[in-house]
């Protein structure tokens with residue numbers, strides 16, 4: 340492997356462009372030298388942004404054949420993850436794979452097996468683990484401040500649901516399985532991370548209560564008669580109607596979970612909330628902790644007998660968060676991955692974590708589509724840590 344890692348990206352705009360900026364650091368540890376995408380327009384934008392005449396192709400296999408690429412970054416849509424990850428690992432490349440690892444549990448297990456037999460390195464893009472606010476919560480929880488953890492309540496208000504998830508490929512089961520998987524894989528992973536335990540069983544309820552409908556699948560906002568009054572109008576390129584027939588994923592879901600160490604957790608996700616906000620509340624035997632904004636504030640409250648009356652009953656911590664869309668987490672996850680590749684440092688999220696959040700999301704989806712029955716999470720293949 341060359342000293343400066345040579346990176347090829349599959350899926351070069353959107354998430355690919357967000358990460359490219361951090362992977363392309365030619366004077367330090369990595370250089371982006373190639374990109375594959377099904378869109379020529381995307382490849383053109385990538386070439387211009389990277390500025391070093393990268394190799395570009397519409398056929399990902401051309402990328403994998405190249406000996407001058409050490410690492411493949413997969414930032415194409417969810418339904419491509421398994422196929423590209425398997426091919427990249429078989430081609431003996433290291434892989435950065437965006438979440439979710441795959442859109443089925445069996446798909447994740449195939450990726451894990453390919454990873455094990457390749458001897459190469461694999462990281463799933465759980466950038467939320469690197470957000471300053473959640474790093475602080477993790478530190479406080481692990482220090483024992485709120486005692487032994489017993490409950491985790493997570494609410495995800497997806498204020499931009501229409502904009503992000505219902506105008507494009509995210510809105511169908513064939514592309515994502517469900518938004519509990521697509522969007523929830525982060526949140527379920529954070530429950531795993533903050534509590535230090537994986538989900539053991541789940542039950543869920545959910546339905547499509549707002550998006551979807553009877554509009555033609557090819558209707559786009561600029562051509563729509565209702566564009567002046569529609570709340571979801573979107574003139575960007577991903578502007579297919581949110582109320583089109585093919586939309587079949589739930590927009591309002593609630594999941595209850597029991598974790599391996601007995602912790603009870605719940606997760607709520609609603610795509611027509613007025614604001615965009617995630618609240619993580621973790622309750623222990625001494626107190627509770629929660630973030631009151633994704634970006635910078637954590638509140639800790641202790642039960643009466645653990646309070647020093649001279650001190651405040653509620654402690655507010657402010658963190659310094661980065662200014663990008665993910666509060667500085669994207670730069671940190673790239674450095675974490677490069678440390679894993681170059682220094683063999685254990686990454687903050689393991690490949691197994693990638694699989695376990697999909698397994699919980701898939702089981703929750705099965706439950707909500709089958710009357711809310713309780714389902715056990717399938718075990719990961721033997722020997723995977």
Ligand SMILES: NC(=O)c1ccc[n+]([C@@H]2O[C@H](COP(=O)([O-])OP(=O)(O)OC[C@H]3O[C@@H](n4cnc5c(N)ncnc54)[C@H](O)[C@@H]3O)[C@@H](O)[C@H]2O)c1
Pocket residue numbers: 349350351352353354355375376377378381414415416417419437438439464465466507521665
């Ligand atoms: N970790 C995070 O914070 C985060 C944030 C956003 C998106 N994501 C993940 O990143 C992935 C991409 O999301 P996005 O919103 O950027 O998607 P997108 O629709 O913007 O597509 C990204 C790129 O992939 C290309 N593409 C589409 N189909 C392809 C195919 N079959 N083969 C190769 N390239 C293809 C597109 O042309 C585009 O350039 C998703 O899996 C999503 O879950 C993660």
